[in-house]
Amino acid sequence: MKKMLVGAFFTLSTVFLAQAQNAFTIAAANPNVSGVAISGESGAKMIRLELIRLGKYKVYDEFDMADVVKANPEFQANCYGQTCLVKLGEALKTDFVICGSIDGLSNKIAVTLKIINIKNKSIEKSAIKEFANQPNEVQRMIEIVLKEMHGVEVDKVTQDRLSFKNDIITSNNVGKVNNSGPRIGIAGMVGSLYEFATRDASRGGLDIFPAISMIGYQLEGQYVGTENFSALVEGIVNVSGLEQGQFIPSFTLMNGFRFGKGNWEFAFGPGFGLKRTTNGFFDDKAVFGEKDTYWSEADFNNTYGMGADPDALAEAQLGYKPGYDFSEKHGDIRGITAINTSFVFAFGRTFQAGALNIPVNLFYSSQKGGGFAGVNVGFNVVKSKKVLNPGI
Known part of the structure; x- marks a missing residue:
């Protein structure tokens, strides 16, 4: 019996304590809304709902406030200042009035809330927080601001998803930079x-x-850009070998990344060019002349007769077949022009002087049997920068 009385005492104490904590009354005035597709009335309803869920006040609903608001035109529009809100609270006979603003600002939404103490005619609490531009989540934004104002723990996942961020990839604050400019360089040939x-x-x-x-x-375009990271798409048109009487065109399409304030860069992508080839083999056994001489099919037929089999002729001298045939294509300026593909890797750094960028890159262009290894230098100027989401 004694235990039951003690339990009942603690239960009643808890109820009375909860009632005491919720003894203060509060009314929500229509917030000022701009740049967001909701009305002030909808904003006030969201505030009331989150105040009820907060569980720290007795919340006046819109019907409790209707007669007072209707009776005084001052309360019906633009009642955002402290003086007007105090008058509204006195007319409603409430302890507190909450109001604020919800503002869409370019690529973010700023939520400002303030709670007015009617008895003291002063601001009891106030807070402002910036969020990512997600208009459908305004109620969650209000929830976060109210909880932070009252020292209530906020769900971290929700807060992270809604927070306005300046320096991560998924930020709305992404600019598109157009940097283009000439390139000069030198490359050494390796392998084939x-x-x-x-x-x-x-x-x-x-x-x-x-x-x-x-x-x-x-040609360079920036499709993701923050303070410490950029993702780029690059197109490079090149002509090589002019100083030696050659015209070797190529086009490279690369995906690049630029890191940190030092502007270190890494890029990779396919390259396309033109190359003349013939079918032939290299005489690495020195059967038909000097070692490693290239024999095209036409050269061999002209020398040993149409349809001559190099593998059979080599077998007669070597005693085995070395695998000479005309199945593989090799570079030959007398041959047929075809598209040649490669894969390019580049690493370097961009040095800056005002709007002038001076990129210096080491690169390797890999293709079957060989490639190019070299360095190029260029310059480009930041010609334009615009927001990807100008309508936000």
Whole structure:
């Protein structure tokens, strides 16, 4: 029996304490709304609902307030200031009045709330918070501001999703920068390209020094940009070998990333060019002349007769078949022009002087059997910068 009385005492104490905590009354005036597609009345309803869920006040509903608001035109529009809100609270005989503003500002929404103490005619609490531009989540924004005003824990996941952020990739504050400019560089040929460059012209080679100049133009677009990270799409048109009497065109499409205030960059993507080729083989056994001589099918037929089998002829000398045939294509200036593909990797840094950018990059262009390795330098100017979401 004694335990039951003690339990009942604690239960009643809890109820009375809860009632005491909710003894203060509060009314929500229509907030000032701009740049967001909701009305002041809807904003006030959201505030009332979140106040009820907060559980710290007895909340006046719109019907409790209707007669007082209707009786005084001053309360019907533009009652946002402290003086007007105190008058409204006195007319309603409430302890507090809450009001504020909900403002859509470019790529964010700012929610401002203030609670007026009617007895003291002063601001009891106030808060302002910026959120990402998500108009459908205004009620959750109000919930977060009210909870922070009253020291109530806010769900971290919800807060993170709605918070306005300046420096992460998914931020609404993304600019599109158009940086374009000329590029010059030098590249050395390696592997099969080295062989093609140094091969005698009579055997279909370029017969040039295996390092060539490169001159071109880069088109650069920024599709993600923050203070410390940028994601870029780059298109580079190049012509190589002009100083050695060659015209070697290429186009490279790259996806690039720029990191930190030091503007370190990494990019990669496919390259496309034109290359003449013939079917042939390299005589690495020195069966038909000097070692590693390139024999195109036409050269071999002209020398040994139409339809001659190089593998069979080599077998007669070597005692085994070395695998000579005309199944593979190799670079040959006498051959048929076809599209040549490669994959390019680049790493470097952009140095800045005002609006002038000076990119310096090391690169490697890889293709079957060889590639280019080199460095290029250029300059570009920040020509334009505009917000991707100007309507927000």
